[in-house]
Amino acid sequence: MGHVRSNEWVPEKEEGRRIGILGGTFDPVHAAHLVCAEAVGAALGLDRVVLMPAGVPSFKRDTAAASAEDRLSMADLAVADNPRLAYSGLEVERAGVTYTADTLRELRRRLPAGCEIVFIMGADSFLTLDRWHEAASLGGLASFAVATRPGATVDAPALARIRAACGIEPVLVPVPPLDIASRALRARVAAGEPIRYLVPDEVASFIERRGLYEARGEGERAVGAKQGGGGDAARNDEPFFAARRDELQGRVGPRRFRHSLGVSDAAGELARVYGVDEGEARLAGLLHDWDKGLDDPGILARADELGLELSDELRSMPRVLHGITAARALGRDFPELSPALLQAIERHTLGAPDMSDLDMVLYIADALEPGREGKRVEKLRRQIGKMGLRELFVEVYAYWVELMMERKSHIYSKTVDIWNAYMPARRPFVASGSDDPMPYGRA
Incomplete structure (x- = not known):
């Protein structure tokens, strides 16, 4: 039998109060989350601080990660002994990708008049706020508080940039610098290591009772565990x-x-929706065009310098080589980067018939990042969270193949092989149709 939750926040019952909203995956909720909520709430005199777990899709996620139901239960247990704190299932209840602007509008609709909303976020996230969905509207929907700590603060130029883009004048609130990450906690559980004192006792007991984050068997990687060398x-x-x-x-x-930067943000968002390592996805998005500043002769010289053996066809398509050269160069210069991340970068232009989840996240993010425009792009964005990652990848691949054909561009000869590799996932192969892969030859 599941946990019976009792501390869910009801916004309609608030009257003329100041409410802090602290969002996150909370997978699991831990001491640093609660210390942040308490510190900001006390510093700003908030009447309530509400933990709001992010939504997840209804289709199957990695079985080692907690479900939305379990994350809500852990949030409930975490706030049980503090009357200033509560939790809300608002974002979990909504289908598809949940944008902060939409959440704040819904809160405005449900809260009684006179209530103030203070959106709480970390300094790292705040620095990207001007690239969020409907960024210009955020300042009119809530006040913003930024939790800072040594090594993670906001300088004057960044404040000016976000003030101009979003109309926000945030309050900076120093919080105790607890170095705890949910990903690391999941890895500790998978490795059989204790998490007592890192999470509330009731949360630790709940994780143990439910068997959350446990390793899945010999040779299999649990969520948060290290992948290969670095x-x-x-x-x-x-x-x-x-x-x-x-x-x-x-x-x-x-x-x-x-x-x-847009691809990095989009990859992080897709990773949250589809249960992929968010930090890995953000970094892959940032680095995917590492060699894109080189012209055609420069990228060919780079390939030669790195000792890459390229077919004549690939040498005739220098605009698609930057993923391959970037992966090789980054792996050489930064050995701490994981093989999975480097593979995603290598495949983001040419693809492969056996794309990993991270590969697909980066490929989709490159196509749908906020700077991309057009009706087809918007239509694809609306499918995030409504269809599985593989299915979305197929649709994005089809879009790029069609686009290359419309432009009468050269398409890499292995594109058909990749396409056919994905077809059985959708339906038996038919001579024509649009379903599964990703286009080679994308610039």
Whole structure:
């Protein structure tokens, strides 16, 4: 029998109060989340701080990650002994991708007049706020509080940029610097290591009773566990991300840099929806166009420098080689990057018949990041969370193949092989139709 929840927040019962909203996956909720909620609530005199777990799709996720139902139960247990805290299932109850702007509008609709909403976020997330969905509307929907700590704060230029883009004047609130990550907690559980004191006792007991995050068997990787030689340090390390972001800005032009940031954000969002490692996805999105600043002779020289053996056909298509060269160069220069991340970067233009979930997330993010426009792109974006990752990948692949044909561009000869590799997932192969792969030859 599941946990009977009792601390769910009812916005309609609030009257003229100041409400803080702290969103997140909460998979699981831990001490750093609660310390942040308490610190910001006390500093700003909030009447209530509400933990709001993010929604997930109804289709199957990785079985080692907690379901929406379990994450709501853990949030309920975590706030039980603090009358200032509560939780809400608002985002979980809504189908598809949930955008912050939509959530805030729904809260405005349900809260009585006179209530103030304070949206609480970390400094790292705040620095990307100007690229969020409907960013310009956010300042009119809520006040914003940014939790800062040593090494994660907001400087004056960033404040000015986000103020201009979003109409937001945030309150910066220092919080105790607890270095706890949900991903690391899942890995500890999978490895049989204790998490006591890192999460509330009731949450730890719930995880044990439900068997959440346990390793799935000999040779199988549990969520959060390390994949092969390296990767965890890089994908969990915001200074590493920030350093590569600054380096990328000097390697590519402003338009390409904005695109890379957009792909990083989109990949992170897709990862949350489809149960993929979010840190890995964000970093792959940032780095996927690492070599895109090179012209055609430059990319061919780069391939030669890296010792890549290319077919004559690929050498005639230099615009699609940047994924291959970036993966090889990044792996050489940053050995802490995981093989899975490097593979996703390598495949983001040419694809493969055996794409991993991370490969597909990056491929889709590259096509649907906020800077891409058009009716077909918008239609595909609306399918996020409504169809499975593989199915969405197929639709995006079909879109790119059609686009290449419309442009009368050269399409890599193995595109048909890739396409046919995915067809059985949808229906028996028929001579024509649009279903499953990803186009080779995408610039």
